[in-house]
Amino acid sequence: MARVPKKLGPYRDKRAPGITNEPFGDEAPAIDARASSKPGQTESGAFVVHLHDATKRHYDVRLEIGGVLLSFAVPHGPSLDPAKKVLAVKTEDHPIEYLDFEDVIPDGQYGAGSMIVWDRGSVTYVEGPAETELAKGKLHVELRGMKLRGRWAFVKLAKGETGNEWLLFKKQDGESDPVRAIAITEDLPRSVLSGLTVDELAGRDEIERSHLERAKKLGAKKDASLVGTLLERERSPLATPSVHEGAAAKGARVYDAQLEGVRVLAVRDGDVVALRVWTGRTPERIEAFYPDVVRALRALPMTRAAFDGELVAFDATGHPNLPRLAQRVARIAKGEAHRAVTTTPVVLVVNDVLALGDLDTRPLKLEARRALVSGLLPPLGFLRAATPLEGDEARVLATCASLGIANVIAKGKGSAYTEGQGRWSLLSTGLPPRSRSVVDHKAGEHQTTLRHVVVSNREKVFWPADPSANLRARTENYTKGDLVDYYASIADVLGPYLKDRPVILVRYPDGIDGKSFFQWNVPVGMPPWIRTLTLAHDLDEGALASTGATSPTPSRVSSPPPSQKAPKRVFLVEDRSTLVYIANLGCIPLHVLASRAPDLARADFFTIDFDVKQSELRHAVTLARTLRGLLDAIGLVGYPKTSGQTGLHVLVPLGPNQSFDTARALADLLGRLLVERHPDIATMDRIVSRRGDRVYVDTGQTGTSRAIVAPYSVRAVPGATVSTPLAWEEVTADLDPRAFTITTVPRRIAERGDLFAGLLAAQPDIPTAVAKLAVLVERSR
DNA sequence: GCTATGA
DNA sequence: TCATAGCAACGCTGT
């Protein structure tokens, strides 16, 4: 049995286990709950203030000390006026689990009546360890709660009747309010958990019905399966803002500050609470990192609901701060949940509502949905309604800029909630380089690490609009942000493809018209979680390794002999964070080797590249289809993709254990057969001037150090095209590679899936293919 | 885009 | 402190 603090004796004596709904204090507290300070030397902890409607209504202030909650009953409640000292009667210690207790204690039980969590936060004992001070009849604390903040003091009355009488008062500081402009207990009466007043708690079912009634009156239609659907479905139901300024209807607009946090769909279905994110193409659930938000959603007087919101942590000045949130996630991952959650609370700022009860609220007008949200959520709590801005757009942007907010989302008044891109506009306040960050809540197999990537210069134009482009072509700019978003959104499709495969970055830090360079080696200064591969001497050998971001090998004292090549350390791009990171470096195309660690001497596919250049795409199409026939005849399968420029690539999987010599030989022989069959439109001549207007059949991209542009890679050409996997049925004369761009390809993947699936799993019979190809070649001469 | 360098 | 250079590869061809 768990070790129960002796201090809880009086608490347990007053209560009947199994009958009261209060925690009984016999469960082992969170592992780190008692470890936050040395035994008997508590320096900090959590606090809760309950509002308890017992025989006599009172507040209960409970401070974590030595693994239990030191408790005071405060009849008048705290005051921000330092001159107003209120009576605080020390009561029995409560178990640590009581921090989260909010319920109606049944009649007949000790303390029967409603009890809400009026405030919650962290406490620091500012004048030495709590136990030491307590022994002297004093306790000076710094509270960081949602309502109570700053310095407070408890002082024991020397001549109390029972010895339990103390005084509680505010110390003078920036948070004190001597003129009592704020009557904190009256102005902020609601639970920070459920948003209910203590009077409402017992009637929460009634409250829930009235919220639903209101939604129905506003026009919400019944869809009993919606919440369940939102809990499960793959595709994101969230609306995403478009960088297209005109996406939101001009005219009447409402503005939401874009907070630096984690965008989630929050769903509650009874006891089930999910926080779902679609940072990539497949959803993840991250509620394990947000027990405070989960508790609040469970406490809400709405048993089934779905919200669109932002998880936000705040810094000391009250500004949203993503690195702090990141740090908290990391600490929770390390098993320090209690401390991390206590010191860094996270709030769900709710921007919108998709479903309430059995009602679909998405078709409602924006203002109606807002009204429902702000009616349901308290102004101060773990769940909060976002406060939209209205008025002149320039003024709104200026206001936000002055608050340090870089981006604002404009939404058309009266608009319904529509999933996907298109109805909201992302506006820049013109603040310094606008940045956005991405938080991964899981990385690697079991280890949960936080990866926090700050994306700089999202508005930087990487693909300038082409004013001379024909009408059907996009005339807008594409930005660096568009690039990052594209790679982030397709990371899951790209992932298996890039696994264990060296990637060469082709970087355009200033966009497609700026300078560019290839980058094989991982430069210094990369974050430690970027995986790399060290290539031993030649590409014949290589070992899997992870960088420490630290010492760039000071081991090699003497420089290597000039003849010998320095060992290379290349990128392995195996996850979304890395993809976002390298996109932020200005990497537009990704090139990959046709081999994977640890067997870099083996080719797992070869490529036949149809370079159109002076020729025409329809000829490349003819050649690719002929190639398909040849491959079929020798028992191989080709996977076609656009190059992203003007030509086509056909990738032919080889399965395991094939040498680059074999791969290259197959490619060359197939190329020769193609040229023989179509001498008028194909050539393998390396001299450009002799090619004329024929397609160059390039088989030279197969070799240990030869790279090809990866499938789904973006190209640094006008139009922000993507090297796009195709179905053979699409390889026709009317194929238009310009249609595949960083905006269209994610949609295409969502609709058609990964057309290259199967390439990696192929196990073709290569010896037979080689033999059959030899026969074909023999026959043709 | 970022670091190491040489002036 | 500031401006700038470097950031890949390799075999083959033709001159």
Place this chain on the structure above:
DNA sequence: ACAGCG
């Protein structure tokens, strides 16, 4: 030996 090519 060196530049051009993909």
